[in-house]
Amino acid sequence: MIPAQFDYVAPATVDDAVRELADAGDDGKVLAGGQSLLPVLRMRLAAPAKVIDIGRIAELRGIREDGDAIVIGAMTTHYDVQRDPLVQTHLQLISLATATVADPQVRHRGTFGGSLAHADPAGDLLAPALALDAEMVVAGMDGRRTVPAAEFFTDYFTTALSPAELLVEIRLPKYTGWHAHYEKFSISAQAWSVVSVAAAVRTDGDTIAEARIGLTNMASTPVRARTVEEALVGQRATAENIKAAAAHAAENTNPTTDGDASPEFRSHLARVLTGRAVTAAIG
Structure with a gap:
């Protein structure tokens, strides 16, 4: 099937993306890896007026160490999360769960933050994020805020994100030496x-x-x-x-x-x- 007509924008920064989301309101959708959104658009289960592609925002990718935490950029692919040495050393559960997501093609395109923001209760990354007390860093027009995983997932396919907010990174405590x-x-x-x-x-x-x-x-x-x-x-x-x-x-x-x-x-x-x-x- 062919999606309904929509406007397409590809902001270069988080601030630009947030402004686009605020402008679109409830009629905007974020395109991350596209593995969940594109099938929904094709089946016309969603018909946004604007699609905001965040794939060009470099600061949303990558994994780094920050004191006692590991920080995963929202646009980091499942493939990169699964194989990252920091994740394998300090967040073995995340690495193992990510390896079960769909198939290799999806893991190369799908993103860690996209899966969490999609909030499918059957998704493989929500429960590990909850169990490990992940924190979601969210950007909006008023700046950034941090939402614990226990408060982030609110219902089927629903999170604490407002229409004008963007998940930018996920912070997880280190679980070094855990099984x-x-x-x-x-x-x-x-x-x-x-x-x-x-x-x-x-x-x-x-x-x-x-x-x-x-x-x-x-x-x-x-x-x-x-x-x-x-x-x-x-x-x-x-x-x-x-x-x-x-x-x-x-x-x-x-x-x-x-x-x-x-x-x-x-x-x-x-x-x-x-x-x-x-x-x-x-x-």
Whole structure:
């Protein structure tokens, strides 16, 4: 299909992009990697009056170290995130989850910030970002502000971004030396998650000292499995203890039903996959 007619602009700076967004109001859409927006435009599920292409803004790309944090530019591709040495060293969970996004072609074009701003609850990067306490740096007409991941995702395909704001970078604390695993269940290869679990664990000897667990597609937003985390911390890393903690994975969730799974099946998957993810992370 052919998209509806729209105006196209390609600003060179963040300030220019923000002005274009403010001018467009609710009739503007940001084009990052285009892997989510272009299919929606072609199917005419969205018909913006203006598309703001931010692909030429150099400051939105790249990964850097900033004290105790790793900063990922919103326009950094999945391919670059997955292979970056800083990410592999300090944010193993992000690297592992990014490797499961769609296929190599999409990972070369799709962007880290674009996936987060799209806020698909089945997307693979939302739960890891939530579990690791990511902070979203947002630019608007009044300057920049920082939004914690726990407040950034508000509903299906909805974030705390206003129509005149742009996600410019993502800040994540370092998790150096932590163990991590991303366990994904999908109907077919390269498909969206039916349910996935993002697990990051720090051990002290054979004891679990800290745990961070995020769930994909168990509600309209990513979910932090805090009851599982609490059940793991202070316990010896045995199969029995992990299984007992994973039994709490579906608590405080609101899984939907669709053609792939019922709420009951998603809850079952959450418990099973959480056990697998923690076990694999600890090794």
